Amino acid sequence: MSNWDRFLDSFFNLRVMADQLPKIVDGFFLTVVLALCIVATGLIAGLLLAVVRALGIRPLNWLIIFVVDLFRALPPLVIIVLLYFGLPAMGMELSGFGAAWLALSLVLMAFAEEVYWAGITAVPKGQWEAARSTGIGFLPTLGAVVLPQALRMTIPPLTSRTIAITKGTALASVVAVPEILGAAQAGVSFSFNPSPLTLGALAYLILFLPVVILGRWIETRFAWKR
Amino acid sequence: MADIVDARAIHKHFGPLHVLKGVDLTVAERELVFVIGPSGSGKSTLLRCLNRLEEPTSGSILVDGIDMLDKRTDINRARQRIGMVFQSFNLYPHMTALGNVALALRKVLKQGRAEAEQRAQAALARVHLADRADHYPGQLSGGQQQRVAIARAIALEPRVMLFDEPTSALDPELVGGVLQAMRELREDGMTMVVVSHEMGFARAAADRVVFMADGMKLEEGPPGQIFGDPQHERTRAFIRQIERH
Numbered sequence: 001m002s003n004w005d006r007f008l009d010s011f012f013n014l015r016v017m018a019d020q021l022p023k024i025v026d027g028f029f030l031t032v033v034l035a036l037c038i039v040a041t042g043l044i045a046g047l048l049l050a051v052v053r054a055l056g057i058r059p060l061n062w063l064i065i066f067v068v069d070l071f072r073a074l075p076p077l078v079i080i081v082l083l084y085f086g087l088p089a090m091g092m093e094l095s096g097f098g099a100a101w102l103a104l105s106l107v108l109m110a111f112a113e114e115v116y117w118a119g120i121t122a123v124p125k126g127q128w129e130a131a132r133s134t135g136i137g138f139l140p141t142l143g144a145v146v147l148p149q150a151l152r153m154t155i156p157p158l159t160s161r162t163i164a165i166t167k168g169t170a171l172a173s174v175v176a177v178p179e180i181l182g183a184a185q186a187g188v189s190f191s192f193n194p195s196p197l198t199l200g201a202l203a204y205l206i207l208f209l210p211v212v213i214l215g216r217w218i219e220t221r222f223a224w225k226r
Numbered sequence: 227m228a229d230i231v232d233a234r235a236i237h238k239h240f241g242p243l244h245v246l247k248g249v250d251l252t253v254a255e256r257e258l259v260f261v262i263g264p265s266g267s268g269k270s271t272l273l274r275c276l277n278r279l280e281e282p283t284s285g286s287i288l289v290d291g292i293d294m295l296d297k298r299t300d301i302n303r304a305r306q307r308i309g310m311v312f313q314s315f316n317l318y319p320h321m322t323a324l325g326n327v328a329l330a331l332r333k334v335l336k337q338g339r340a341e342a343e344q345r346a347q348a349a350l351a352r353v354h355l356a357d358r359a360d361h362y363p364g365q366l367s368g369g370q371q372q373r374v375a376i377a378r379a380i381a382l383e384p385r386v387m388l389f390d391e392p393t394s395a396l397d398p399e400l401v402g403g404v405l406q407a408m409r410e411l412r413e414d415g416m417t418m419v420v421v422s423h424e425m426g427f428a429r430a431a432a433d434r435v436v437f438m439a440d441g442m443k444l445e446e447g448p449p450g451q452i453f454g455d456p457q458h459e460r461t462r463a464f465i466r467q468i469e470r471h
C-alpha cells in the first residue's frame with residue numbers, strides 16, 4: 001500500500017463513511033439545536049444584563065462587571081467541565097448537553113453584554129435628553145430611543161462573536177454530547193478508522209460556512225451607514 | 227397672574243466649578259425672555275436646570291406652579307409642560323419626522339397610534355413641514371430638522387418653551403425658517419425662554435433681555451434698553467463684540 005493509498009484509506013474510507021453517516025447526521029442536528037439554544041439564551045441574557053447596567057445602580061454594576069469579566073476570562077472548556085463535574089458534587093445533576101448549553105450561554109452572555117453596553121454608551125447623550133425632556137421615562141427612552149440605535153451598531157461585532165462562540169459547541173464532545181465532533185469521535189473508535197472525522201469536518205463546513213457568509217453580509221450591511 | 231417660570235437663587239456646582247451663583251429668573255405668561263452672555267457664563271446650565279436635566283445644587287424652581295425640585299414631584303409629568311429645543315436638534319435618527327413627534331404622545335399621553343399621528347401631523351403643519359412627515363432626519367436639512375424638533379416639543383402643548391441656541395448649528399441661509407417658526411409660536415402666545423446670539427430676533431421679538439456673565443445675572447431689561455443703553459460695562463463690551471460680527 002502506497003502512502004497515498006494509506007492516506008485515502010484513513011481519511012476517505014467510503015465504507016466507513018457510509019456506515020457512520022447516520023450518526024454524523026444526528027450529530028449535525030444536535031449541534032444545530034445546541035447552537036440555537038446558546039444563541040437565544042446568551043443574546044437575551046446579555047441584553048438583560050446591559051439593560052440592568054444602564055440603570056446605573058453602583059453595587060449591581062460592580063457585580064455585573066465581575067460576572068462578565070469572569071466568563072470572558074475563563075476558557076469555555078473549563079466552564080463546561082466545571083459545570084458538568086462540579087455541579088453534581090453540589091447536588092445538582094446536569095446533562096452534558098445542559099452543561100455545554102449553560103456554559104457557552106454564559107460566555108456569550110458576557111461578551112454580548114459588553115458589546116450591547118458599548119452600543120448603549122455610544123448613543124449620544126442628546127438622544128436621552130431629548131426624550132426625557134418630553135417626559136418620557138427612563139425605561140421607555142431606553143427601549144424606544146436608545147436601544148434601537150445601540151442594537152444597530154452592535155450587529156456586526158455581535159455577529160462575529162456569536163459565530164465564534166457557537167463553534168465552541170464542539171467542546172461539548174468532552175462531556176459526552178454526541179454532537180458533530182462527538183459523533184465523529186465515536187465513529188472513529190467504533191471503526192478503528194479516522195474517516196468519520198472527515199465527515200465531521202464536512203458537517204461543520206455545511207453548518208458554519210453559510211453562517212459565516214451570512215455574517216459577512218450582515219456586517220457590511222449594518223456597518224456605519226448614517 | 228402667577229409667573230410661568232419662577233426660579234430663585236439657583237446655584238449649580240460641577241465638582242469644584244461654581245457655574246451658577248444665585249440666579250433668579252421669572253417669566254410671565256406669554257412673555258419671551260431672551261438670555262445672552264459670553265460662552266461659559268452658564269446660560270445652558272440655567273435652562274437645563276429649569277426642566278431638571280441638570281440638578282441645581284440649591285435654589286427653588288416653580289414652573290406653572292409645580293415645584294420642580296420637590297422629590298415628590300412626578301418629573302415626567304412636569305416635563306410635559308416644558309418644551310425644550312437643543313442646539314444639535316437631537317432628533318431620533320431611526321424614526322421619521324412624524325415618528326419623532328408622535329413618540330412622546332404615545333409614550334407619555336398614552337395616545338393610540340392613529341390619534342398620536344394625527345396630532346403629530348398637526349404639529350408638523352404648524353412648522354410648515356406637513357409634507358415632510360415621512361422623511362427621516364438624515365433626509366432633512368438642518369433647518370427642517372430643527373423645526374421638527376420644535377414640532378416634537380409643541381405637540382405636547384407645553385406651557386413654556388426653552389430654546390438653547392436653536393440656530394447656532396445652522397448654515398446662515400437656514401436660520402430664517404427656524405426663527406420664523408419661533409416668531410409664529412410667539413404670536414400664538416407661547417411663553418418662551420431663548421438662549422441665542424440672534425440679536426436681530428431679540429430686538430424684534432423679545433419682551434426682556436437677560437445678560438449673564440460668570441454664572442450671574444448682571445443685567446436685564448427691555449431689548450431697547452439692553453442693546454441701546456446697557457448699564458453694566460460687561461454688557462456693553464459683550465454687545466459691542468456681538469455687533470461687530
Ligand SMILES: Nc1ncnc2c1ncn2[C@@H]1O[C@H](COP(=O)(O)OP(=O)(O)OP(=O)(O)O)[C@@H](O)[C@H]1O
Nearest residue numbers: 240243245263264265266267268269270271272391
Ligand atoms: N456636565 C458638566 N460637567 C462639568 N462642567 C460643566 C458641565 N456642563 C457645563 N459645565 C461648565 O459650566 C460652565 C457653564 O457652561 P454652560 O454650558 O452653561 O455655558 P453657556 O453659557 O451655555 O456657554 P455657551 O455659550 O458656550 O453655550 C462652563 O464652564 C462649562 O464648562
Ligand SMILES: [Mg+2]
Nearest residue numbers: 269270271391
Ligand atoms: Mg450653551
